[in-house]
Structures are given as structure tokens and as C-alpha cells.
Amino acid sequence: MLKNYFKVAFRNLIKHRTTAFINIAGLTVGITAAVFIMLWVQNEYSFDNYHKDVDNIYRIKTKLTLTKTEVWDWESSPYLLGPAAKQEIPGIKNYTFLWPGYMITVHHDNQLITEKKYAFIDANWFKVFHYDFVAGSAESFSKNPFSLILTQSTAKKYFGDGEAVGKTLRVDSMNYQVQAVVKDNPANSSFQYDMLIPVEAKLSNPHEKQQSAEWGNYSGLTFLKLQPGINVKDVGKKLTDIIRKNNKGSENTTMSVIGLREMHFETGLLSTSFEKGNLKLVNIFLILAFLLVATACINYVNLTTARSSVRAKEVSVRKIVGAGRGQLFGQFMSESLVVSFLALSFAILFIQLCLPWFNEVTEKHFVQPLASVTTWLLLLGTLVVCFVFNGLYPAILLSSFKPLTAFKGRAVLNFKDxxxxxxxxxxxxxxxxxxxxxxxxxxxxxxxxxxxxLGYNREHVFVMSIPWQVLGFDDKVREPKLRSIMNELKQQSAIGEVSRSANDAFFNNSNKVSGSMDWEGRPDDYKPSVATISADENFQHILGLKMQDGHWFSKTGSDQHNVILNETAVKQLGIHQPVIGQRFKFNGDSGVVAGVVKDFNFRSLHEKIGPMVINNHTDWARSFYIKTTPGNTAAAIKIAQNVWNKFVPEQPFEYSFIDDGYNKxxxxxxxxxxxxxxxxxxxxxxxxxxxxxxxxxxxxxxxxxxxxxxxxxxxxxxxxxxxxxxxxxxxxxxxxxxxxxxxxxxxxxxxxxxxxxxxxxxxxxxxxxxxxxxxxxxxxxxxxxxxxxxxxxxxxxxx
Structure with missing residues (x-):
């Protein structure tokens, strides 16, 4: 019986080629789009859930209450907190610490290669998180501070198809030995690091070791593995007690924990080391996937019922010779199954063809999704949905024809249909x-x-930042080197102007301070937060900032202790008139308000312009803002690269245009x-x-x-x-x-x-x-x- 159903189904498809093509083409496109959406949605919902005991892994979260209306949320915590928590809080099975890296340089085959996806981890990392080791082991990695773990793709980049374990890579100024290779990070992993380094390597620097020993240094991320069933609110309270006991002045600091599963959709952080998901957008796309499949299925229903009068006599003859309604229902459902299956087969082909485009748009790395059980479950689910949606209504409708009505030439369907x-x-x-x-x-x-x-000119301005490891922390070495770089750049005709700043991302300034300001008339309990920029006397002109009152920093150095406020800061801080010349203490430096700059957007347009204090302290300003002269952009970049190579020969040239950074x-x-x-x-x-x-x-x-x-x-x-x-x-x-x-x-x-x-x-x-x-x-x-x-x-x- 089933064989006959499918034989008739294929015969009808061949007979009505145009209708079959429209049905199958519509369903193929709809299924392909829906499966791609569902792949992305499933990936978003499943972030980090592949780790063993994922429901018992948490990250420590810091909340600093500044005022009744302003609270800062950080994902970072002190390096010392993990060991102290393990010792003092029952129910903590293990802890681990992550120090996300900014940029390192790998010397390989006479090339300088910049690696940005790397992190420093402690010895407990692999006791908390799951990795698939292809070669080497976590134990050998932990024995030597100058060790490396590489992902498969990174190992192949440096060593081809040869053995990577035991090989040496020069990272910055030190030699590191590859101790293990792990599988590439899954697309649903928050930890997209291609290179892992023991935290002891970072602490081998005396300055870093000193910083890590301070309870007030919130420099990295602490993760806890808890016993099942432990009360996480109690853990947060005890973490808060530890912080307040060891760090004086932390009365407004509250600690809590957030589950690893919840971390991807976390909101409200001042800054984050990971790519965050948008739960609202994910839910919208989930609905969209269903709607696309539904619209494709509607086509089948419409086109099938459109041919109802053509098939009315066929159905009537079948009924007259003894076919029951159940048999006719089975016939039409089998046709739906054939169309749905053919559409799904073509969709699988389209998924493979369109996968590179989808990866490029989503910036994910879905590698051979058809090798995944999840993908096949999605495909099977889509097949069932299409089969039922496509077949049910037409099968019920067409199997209900009355033979005499069809033979008399009357309409077989009514207005309700x-x-x-x-x-x-x-x-x-x-x-x-x-x-x-x-x-x-x-x-x-x-x-x-x-x-x-935006209140500033972001065109034809690019930024290059000299790495800290090149400058060091010795004032007598650092400052002369920065001045020499500035002088070299200024002498070139292709470069219009140069400015120094301590901020390398002017368009997305996340630097905030609180409680380090004082001015005439400030209430004793008022300690607001402000954004801050350190800039020299050329900064205003190079970015086209407009003054509302007063003046920018003088070239004579007379404004070294003075500040410039934006309009919002004047309003929110309640600075008395006249503003210019008012006493203003900032970060322990006493001066006056030299000028008021018109408001400009120093964050994305998602946020309102907040108060900003601009200071003239450029002794740590390692970012050079370079404005090119008209038509000389390429020449200016080449000049900057030559200057870089002269003063920073051991690092690859890195620069970015403000316009590009803003668009990102x-x-x-x-x-x-x-x-x-x-x-x-x-x-x-x-x-x-x-x-x-x-x-x-x-x-x-x-x-x-x-x-x-x-x-x-x-x-x-x-x-x-x-x-x-x-x-x-x-x-x-x-x-x-x-x-x-x-x-x-x-x-x-x-x-x-x-x-x-x-x-x-x-x-x-x-x-x-x-x-x-x-x-x-x-x-x-x-x-x-x-x-x-x-x-x-x-x-x-x-x-």
C-alpha cells in the first residue's frame, strides 16, 4: 500500500511539473533559511553548556554602589579572592583565574605575528573547564611557567602538519615551549582563545606580581566550581565579607556569582572580555525561523488546493471503486511527505553551499554542521513540521470530496476554504x-x-599605541622615547598634526573614576562618577572639538594641573558660575577649570552623553593620534610605520582609524x-x-x-x-x-x-x-x- 502511495505521489509530481517546482523551491528556500537561523539560535542558547558540571560553574561578579542612582557592575575580581574563597567558604570544590590578554607578538620564521586571542590561566583552569586534548597534557603545561597550549588551527598556522608539542615559539622577548594542542574552540564557547599561557609567566614581571598582590586590583576573572545544591546567595555574601575584610574602603562593594550558562546574555557590565548575546534578538529570530517555514508551507497548501478541481474526478473514481477516506488521506499525506523530503534534500545541499556566507555574516565557525547531531535533529524536526503543515489540511479537504458533486461539474470546494x-x-x-x-x-x-x-571630526585620523612592554615603567626611559616618536612624526609633510593621549579608543571611552574629585560647593556625600581623558594641547584641534567657554590646554604648560569639563559635567556636578577659574581637584592634583568643551559622544549612541573631565597629564600617554594631510593617507601610514619600526622594532606595526573603530x-x-x-x-x-x-x-x-x-x-x-x-x-x-x-x-x-x-x-x-x-x-x-x-x-x- 505504501509503495503504491509513493508511486502515485511521484507520478503526480512529474505530471504537474510547474506546481511541483514552485512547491519544492519555496520549501527548499524556507527550510534552508530556517535551519540556518535555528543553528544560530541553538548556538546562542547553548553557550558554554558543553563543560562538565556546567550547572555548578559560576563567575564572581562585582557591584560597586556609587550613589543611590549609579551602580557599576564588573565581571572582574582580585587575583587573591579565589584562594581565599576556597579556604574560607564551604562548598567551593575549586576555583580558577583568567587574565584576558590584549596583544602579544610571536616571532616565527623571521615574521612578527600579532596574537590577540590569548589569555593567562592558572593551574586549576582544566579542573574547572573542559578541553579536548589532541596532543600533550595539562600537567606538562602547568610545570613550566613559559609553556603554551595552542588550538589545532593555531598549531597548524605555525607548524603546518608537523608535531607542535615540544616546539618553541618566541613570544615578545621570551621563549615559550608548546606543551599541548587542543581542539579548536566550539562556536558556542565564551573562551575563544587560540593561545593559553600560565599565569606564572605574567607574574614573572615584578610589577605585575606586585599589582596582583593588592586586594584593590580587579584585574581578571575568577570562576568557582561549587558543590551541587549550595546556596549561591550565601556564597555571594561570604565573598563580600572577604573583600570588605581585606580591602579597606570597600563598604560599597558587593560580590555575587553568575552561572556560566547565564553569562552569555549578561547585561549591565561596564565592560566585558567576551562577546555577549542579545536575548531579545535571539527570540525574534527564533520566531522568524518558524514564520519562514510557515510561509513556505502555506504555498503547498494553496497550490495543492488550487488544483483541487483537477483532482476531484480522480478522488471520486477512487471512492467509487472502494477507496476509503483513510486511504485517500494516506495518499495525500504521502505526497506531502515526498515533497517535504525532496525539499529537505535540496535544503541540505543549499546549507553546504551557503555555509561560508553564513559564517561570514554571523562571524561564527559552523564547521560541517551536517556532522552534528543537533543539526540533524533540527532537519528532522523541520521535516516533520513541513510534512504535517503541508499535508494535513489538503489531505482532509481533498479526501472529503463527494463523487456525485464532482461528476456533476459543481464546485467541490466552498467559500470557507x-x-x-x-x-x-x-x-x-x-x-x-x-x-x-x-x-x-x-x-x-x-x-x-x-x-x-558626534561633536568631533573622526575622518582622516588614525591611532597607533606604543606597547607597554616596549616603554617599561621607568619615567626616565619612557618619556624621552615618547617625545622622540612625537618629534619624528611632526617633521613629516604627509602628517598634518599629531597628538598624544592616554586613551587609544576616544570614540568608546570606558575610563571612569569616582570619589577622586572636589570642587567649590560639592556636598560631602556627593561622589559621582565621570569619564576621563588625558590629552595634550593638540588634541582639541586634531579632533575638531569645540569650546563652549574658556580655552583648551596651553602649549606653555601653564595648564598642567588644570582640567577641562564638558557641558554635561558642568550641569551634573553643579559647578557654580563663573565656571572658568573655579577650583577643581582631580586625582589628587589641584587646579582650576580652564575651559568647557561642548558635549561630544565619547561612547556609542546607545548611551547618553555623560559627564567628562579632561586632564593634561600625558606622562603615561602612549597613544598617538595622527591626522593626515589631504590625499596623503597612504604616505602618512607608511611614515608612521617607519617611525614605529625605528623605535619598536620587535613589534608588528599596529594602527586603527577612528572612523573604522567607531563603526565597529x-x-x-x-x-x-x-x-x-x-x-x-x-x-x-x-x-x-x-x-x-x-x-x-x-x-x-x-x-x-x-x-x-x-x-x-x-x-x-x-x-x-x-x-x-x-x-x-x-x-x-x-x-x-x-x-x-x-x-x-x-x-x-x-x-x-x-x-x-x-x-x-x-x-x-x-x-x-x-x-x-x-x-x-x-x-x-x-x-x-x-x-x-x-x-x-x-x-x-x-x-
Whole structure:
């Protein structure tokens, strides 16, 4: 019986090639898109859950309460906290410490290679976290402070297919021996480090060792492995007691722990070492995956029921010769299974072909997803969903035909069925319109972000920062070297201006201080936090900062102890008028307010401009802001590289343009915009296919009416209008449904930006016009075909 079902199913597919192609193509595209989305969603939800005892692993979190309205959340904690917690708090099985690295230089084959994905770890790291060792062991790694563990891809980069364990790499100024190789980090790992180094290597530097021995130094991340069932709130209280006991002045500091599973979607941190997920966005994409599959399945339903009258006699004959409704139901469900299976097979091929693009857009490394059990579960689930969604309604509907009705030539379907199909098309186009509106609003907001007046000029300015390990901590060596670099750069004609600052990311300044300021009229209990920048006398001019009052730092050095405030700082700190000349103490240095600079955005537009204090202390300023002269950008970079090579010969040249760095602040939004635009295109194409099915059904149902109208003199244009009117109304209804939903969703999304666009009415108008044009084109194709058909054939009594 089953064999016969599938034989008939394949025979029908071959007989109705066009319908089969539309069904399979729509489902293939929908399934491919949905599986890609689900891969990403599943990856986001499963972050770090591959570690053994993941439910018992926690990271210590620090909360500093500055005022009633301002709280700082840090993911960092003191190096000394882990051992003290293990000793004093029952229920802690183990602890480990992570020091994320910034940048190191590997000397290999006469090349200088910069590695940024590295970290220092202590000996307990592999007792808490799971890694798959390909060669070597964690034990040998822990015995020597100058050891390395590399991922497979990193080991191959340096040593090819040869053995890496036992080989030596020169890192900065020291030789390190590779003691182990581990498998590449999974895409759902927070710890995307290609190189791991023992923390003892970092502590071999006397300065670093001294810093790590201070309880007030929150320099790294502490993880705890707890006994099952332990009360995490009690652990947080005891950690707080340890901090307050060992670090005087920590009365406003509170410690807590956060689960490893929850870490990926953690919000509210001042800064983070890891890529964080957006739970709101993940949930939106989860819904989107379901909707894309649903829109593709709707096509099958529409196109199958559109051919209902063609198959009415087939069903009637089967019933007359003894076929039961259950057998007919099985026949139509088997056809649904065949179409769904073929679409899934093609989708698997498309997944393989599109995987490089998807990896590039999401910046994940999904390697051979078809080798994953999770992917096959997703594919199997999608097959079941499509099979049921596709087959259930048409099978029930088509198996319910009455033989005599079909043979008498009466309509086999009623208006109720037509209403269902129109409702499905309304749903399809509503989804498409919502995605079009979302894409346009996201694009406009990102365009606004890129062209916004930030209060400074970020064009043609690049930054190079001299590494600390090159400068050292000796003032007599460091400062002369920095002055020499400055002088070399200034002498070049391709370089317009040069400035020094202690901040290398002016556009995303995360430096904040609290409790180190005093001014005339400050309440004793008022200790607000402010952002801070250390800059020289050229900084204002090179970035085009505008003064609201007073002056910038003088070139004579007379403003060494003075500060410059932004407008927000004057308002929030309550500085008395006249502001210029007011006493201001900052970080122990007493001076006056020399000037007030107009507000500028020193963080992303997600945040409102906060108070800022700019000081003239450049003795630790190792970042050079270089403005190029018109048309000489490439020459300026080359000059900067030559100066770098002269003073920093052991490090590869590193620089970044402010404009590029600023745009990276919105990288996640750019990525989401690309994905949503792609899926909007897919949805509108699938919807057009669905509409084509509905028009085909309407034309088939009204074939004799059209024939009579043509015989009575109706023109092709009037026939097209007749068939088009109902469907264009359907699309208009879809627009009316989509508008409020899209407005609500996008308004919520825009609330994440402190500075944002207004949602204009014309965006909805454009989306509606696009949907109507697609619908009109689709309807016209089928309507013209019906209008040009020979009326004699449609009026023949046998048909």
C-alpha cells in the first residue's frame, strides 16, 4: 500500500511539473533559511553548556554602589579572592583565574605575528573547564611557567602538519615551549582563545606580581566550581565579607556569582572580555525561523488546493471503486511527505553551499554542521513540521470530496476554504511587510549613526599605541622615547598634526573614576562618577572639538594641573558660575577649570552623553593620534610605520582609524541588518509564490465565468481587474495588520539607542508599495494567462 502511495505521489509530481517546482523551491528556500537561523539560535542558547558540571560553574561578579542612582557592575575580581574563597567558604570544590590578554607578538620564521586571542590561566583552569586534548597534557603545561597550549588551527598556522608539542615559539622577548594542542574552540564557547599561557609567566614581571598582590586590583576573572545544591546567595555574601575584610574602603562593594550558562546574555557590565548575546534578538529570530517555514508551507497548501478541481474526478473514481477516506488521506499525506523530503534534500545541499556566507555574516565557525547531531535533529524536526503543515489540511479537504458533486461539474470546494487560503496569504504578506519595515528602520538608524554629528571630526585620523612592554615603567626611559616618536612624526609633510593621549579608543571611552574629585560647593556625600581623558594641547584641534567657554590646554604648560569639563559635567556636578577659574581637584592634583568643551559622544549612541573631565597629564600617554594631510593617507601610514619600526622594532606595526573603530561599535546591528534583509527578501519571494497559487485557484474556479465574459465582449484588461481586485485587497489587509506590529517591534528596538531616528510614516508607505507591486506583478502574470485563454475550451461541457 505504501509503495503504491509513493508511486502515485511521484507520478503526480512529474505530471504537474510547474506546481511541483514552485512547491519544492519555496520549501527548499524556507527550510534552508530556517535551519540556518535555528543553528544560530541553538548556538546562542547553548553557550558554554558543553563543560562538565556546567550547572555548578559560576563567575564572581562585582557591584560597586556609587550613589543611590549609579551602580557599576564588573565581571572582574582580585587575583587573591579565589584562594581565599576556597579556604574560607564551604562548598567551593575549586576555583580558577583568567587574565584576558590584549596583544602579544610571536616571532616565527623571521615574521612578527600579532596574537590577540590569548589569555593567562592558572593551574586549576582544566579542573574547572573542559578541553579536548589532541596532543600533550595539562600537567606538562602547568610545570613550566613559559609553556603554551595552542588550538589545532593555531598549531597548524605555525607548524603546518608537523608535531607542535615540544616546539618553541618566541613570544615578545621570551621563549615559550608548546606543551599541548587542543581542539579548536566550539562556536558556542565564551573562551575563544587560540593561545593559553600560565599565569606564572605574567607574574614573572615584578610589577605585575606586585599589582596582583593588592586586594584593590580587579584585574581578571575568577570562576568557582561549587558543590551541587549550595546556596549561591550565601556564597555571594561570604565573598563580600572577604573583600570588605581585606580591602579597606570597600563598604560599597558587593560580590555575587553568575552561572556560566547565564553569562552569555549578561547585561549591565561596564565592560566585558567576551562577546555577549542579545536575548531579545535571539527570540525574534527564533520566531522568524518558524514564520519562514510557515510561509513556505502555506504555498503547498494553496497550490495543492488550487488544483483541487483537477483532482476531484480522480478522488471520486477512487471512492467509487472502494477507496476509503483513510486511504485517500494516506495518499495525500504521502505526497506531502515526498515533497517535504525532496525539499529537505535540496535544503541540505543549499546549507553546504551557503555555509561560508553564513559564517561570514554571523562571524561564527559552523564547521560541517551536517556532522552534528543537533543539526540533524533540527532537519528532522523541520521535516516533520513541513510534512504535517503541508499535508494535513489538503489531505482532509481533498479526501472529503463527494463523487456525485464532482461528476456533476459543481464546485467541490466552498467559500470557507477560500477564506482560509486568503487568510494564509494575508499572513504571508504581513510577515513580509513587517520584515521590509524592520530592514528599512534598522538601515536608517545605522545610517543615522554613521552620519551623526558626534561633536568631533573622526575622518582622516588614525591611532597607533606604543606597547607597554616596549616603554617599561621607568619615567626616565619612557618619556624621552615618547617625545622622540612625537618629534619624528611632526617633521613629516604627509602628517598634518599629531597628538598624544592616554586613551587609544576616544570614540568608546570606558575610563571612569569616582570619589577622586572636589570642587567649590560639592556636598560631602556627593561622589559621582565621570569619564576621563588625558590629552595634550593638540588634541582639541586634531579632533575638531569645540569650546563652549574658556580655552583648551596651553602649549606653555601653564595648564598642567588644570582640567577641562564638558557641558554635561558642568550641569551634573553643579559647578557654580563663573565656571572658568573655579577650583577643581582631580586625582589628587589641584587646579582650576580652564575651559568647557561642548558635549561630544565619547561612547556609542546607545548611551547618553555623560559627564567628562579632561586632564593634561600625558606622562603615561602612549597613544598617538595622527591626522593626515589631504590625499596623503597612504604616505602618512607608511611614515608612521617607519617611525614605529625605528623605535619598536620587535613589534608588528599596529594602527586603527577612528572612523573604522567607531563603526565597529555597531557591528552587531550591521550583522542583524544583513540577516533580516536577506530573510525579508526570502519571505517576499515565498509570499509571491503563495499568491501565485491563490490566483491560479481563483482563475480555475472562475474559468467558465471568464469564458462567458470574453464571449460577451469583456477585454483582457477587465478580466485582469476582475481577478486582481480581491487579491490586492488581501495584500492591503496584510499591510494594515503588519503596520502596528512592525511599529511596536521597531520602537522597542530603537529604545536601546539614546540617540535615534523617528519612525516616519513614509517607511510604512514604501513597504506597502513594495508588497503591492510584488502582488500586482504576481497576480498579473496569472491573470493575463487566464484572460488570454480560449473561452471555447472553458465552456465545453465536458470540462
Amino acid at each position: 477560500g477564506a482560509i487560503r486568503k487568510t494564509l496569504v494575508v499572513l504571508q504578506f504581513a510577515i513580509s511587510v513587517m520584515l521590509i519595515i524592520s530592514t528599512m528602520i534598522i538601515y536608517r538608524q545605522l545610517n543615522f549613526v554613521q552620519k551623526a554629528d 561599535l555597531y557591528h552587531a546591528e550591521q550583522r542583524s541588518s544583513t540577516l533580516i534583509a536577506s530573510f525579508a527578501t526570502i519571505a517576499i519571494v515565498i509570499s509571491a509564490m503563495g499568491l501565485l497559487g491563490l490566483v491560479a485557484f481563483a482563475a480555475e474556479q472562475r474559468v467558465k465565468e471568464i469564458g462567458i465574459r470574453k464571449v460577451l465582449g469583456a477585454s483582457v484588461q477587465s478580466i485582469i481587474r476582475l481577478l486582481s481586485a480581491d487579491f490586492l485587497k488581501t495584500v492591503l489587509i496584510a499591510n494594515l495588520i503588519a503596520f502596528p506590529v512592525a511599529w511596536y517591534m521597531m520602537n522597542k528596538w530603537l529604545q536601546d539607542f539614546a540617540y535615534r531616528i523617528n519612525i516616519s510614516w513614509w517607511i510604512f508607505a514604501v513597504a506597502a508599495i513594495v508588497a503591492l507591486l510584488v502582488a500586482l506583478l504576481t497576480v498579473s502574470i496569472q491573470s493575463i494567462k487566464a484572460a488570454l485563454a480560449n473561452p471555447a475550451r472553458s465552456l465545453r461541457s465536458g470540462d
